[in-house]
Amino acid sequence: QMTGDDTERIAILDFGAQYGKIIDRRVREHRVLSDMFPLQTTADEIMKKGNFKGIIISGGPNSVWKEGAPSVDESIFTCGLPVLGICYGFQLLNKHFGGTVTRESLRADGQSDVEIDPSCPLFDCLSTSEKLLLTHGDSVTDATVAPEFKVVARSTAHVAGISNDERRLYGVQFHPEVDLSVNGAKIFDNFLYKVCGCRGDYSMESREEACIAEIRSIVGPDQKVLVMVSGGVDSTVCAALLHRALGADRVTAVHIDNGFMRLHESDAVVESLNAINLKVHHFKCAEQFYKGKVNGRKEAGITLDQTTEPEMKRQIIGNTFIHVKDDVMEELKLNVEHYFLAQGTLRPDLIESASSLASGHADTIKTHHNDTALVRELRAKGRVVEPLRDFHKDEVRQLGRDLGLPEEIVERQPFPGPGLAIRILAAERPYMCDDFASTQTLLTHIVRLNQQPKDAEEEAARATLLPLLHGFDLATVIPPECVLSATLLPIKSVGVQGDSRSYSYVAAISTDYSPIPWKGLEKLAGLIPTLLHKINRVTFVFGGAVNSSISDLTTTHLNAQTVEKVQRADKAATDTLFRHHAEDAPEERHLPHVNIQQMPVVMLPVHFDRVNGEISQKHSFCLRPFMTSDFMTGTAALPGRDIPEEMILKMVDRIQKAVPEGTSRVLIDMTSKPPGTTEWE
Ligand SMILES: Nc1ncnc2c1ncn2[C@@H]1O[C@H](COP(=O)(O)OP(=O)(O)OP(=O)(O)O)[C@@H](O)[C@H]1O
């Protein structure tokens, strides 16, 4: 990478952001080369390595006000190069120049309207209000901006941008690098060309050629690869690249049915890959996965079908993949010495798993099955080939098209390696901390803000909440006739907030009112996690108001019975999305596809509407129609706007029919990423 030539470059100081590698991608897309450096690198060290024109400081999971929080070397701010601090980087800049950063009662996670000052060179050609992504719990306010800095952007409650034009120092609280920041690319363009004075002399080499060259350089002429294929885009593109680089004779492809695939999925996958001349060996290993264990932890004796903890599930599944791979090699009589393991690992997999390949300081959001301890061991031995590890999903699809793969494979929706295992929330006991009751009470007050207060308690709650809403009136989006109920569910789901993992309560809103006020619910889904920091996901429950609270759960484990149940629900909903459902009329099948990038169907151990004393036995299912381009950020698809409401209602009905014996209610997830993630675990 470091060539010492005079190609202009941007240095990125990596503080462990989820989006650090997206910053690097955006800079390259603007024809400027970028290099990532560890956070404490000095200006001298950077400048010795090439013709650097500017420095970008990334976000990160830490808080600058905490003792021992990571910081930059002072020289970064005094060396004369322009600096753009993003999120944590902005907070560092503000603190360094004498401002302060504090934890405020309002956090922000999601796309927001940010008021900006277009006279700032960073914001040239933008409007005075832009939709940008915020995700932070620590904030700067007017009173805490560093002297000598001007406020150039504001979100509802906080300062969102500061500048010192003379020193060419800029800080933004939002993330211009992600898709949910609508004109974010323009901000990079301004920083690179208007602030740093770049010329744009870098051009992206053909990524296909680079991948092929890399594969050939790792896999010597007398060596071969075993490639793991799931039927998804990434592994199919990976296998196609390997064929091109090494020839079919040196590539053995294996598909593993881990017991958590969709209904009949594995057979369909193998058939479709054989149809494009990718010969695949098919292994059925469900039992081995159900009984898999995690190595080297205190819970070492616990099998997958006994665990309820998402990270444990992920570790066990990932490690079992590697054990199964060893068995497969024995069975196929492949000599381990001559074989490399190839996987379709992408950037987000490594970022979310906090792999050192992606960043040195990121928080583990979720360990992807292809980046567990055993995989890391193999990588350290140099035995793994992952040509797509610097790609995002949209880039893989493009490469797949360049390689001539059929559109139905290139456009296939992703399905996670651990599959339905992370869509069944296993449970033994309800999750109810000391804050459960108070969170439930506040939640109810929030969803009732469109009503007149009924008593002194509601009056008092309103008085505390209203100032935090900065003039927003819920009654403008939810009519006062519509009375909402809100139930705090005693379960946890994984989220990503301020670059950290969260694992918190889920809120469930319901009503007897019709029509369902979707836009208002979307607003509430954005609002609730900013006020109630222990809630990272907001859902709506179909079927009328939920009137009693949920204090116990349906005991649930990963096994053939639960998998079979979620398979039926998943098929009912997915077939409806793709208009393949047996009940769909022929004319409906020709309607255009709905633009949804993924729709997990999640099984919850929650049984609503029980009569007194009845034991909890049923499950509920949550639809998660999701819109994104690179899966690092995204939004929930809103019925009536992004997906036809009647299609969703059909899914609800069909799930109830597909699992008649065990469905309590069907829900829809209204949470964006952040604060939620696409999958629940
Ligand atoms: N059932 C499986 N059998 C064999 N390999 C698998 C299986 N599931 C996942 N893998 C391996 O793990 C990698 C990562 O999985 P991931 O789901 O991210 O990618 P994918 O399945 O290829 O594409 P997509 O994201 O579109 O589903 C795959 O590329 C593949 O190498």
Ligand SMILES: O=c1[nH]c(=O)c2[nH+]cn([C@@H]3O[C@H](COP(=O)(O)O)[C@@H](O)[C@H]3O)c2[nH]1
């Ligand atoms: O191969 C995978 N192995 C995994 O362990 C895994 N976990 C999540 N995903 C998929 O990654 C994308 C982003 O997911 P999240 O928003 O839930 O983090 C979504 O497309 C998820 O389905 C996985 N894929």
Ligand SMILES: NC(=O)CC[C@H](N)C(=O)O
């Ligand atoms: N994304 C970030 O950089 C977040 C910074 C800090 N952890 C916060 O929550 O404010």
Ligand SMILES: [Mg+2]
């Ligand atoms: Mg997959």
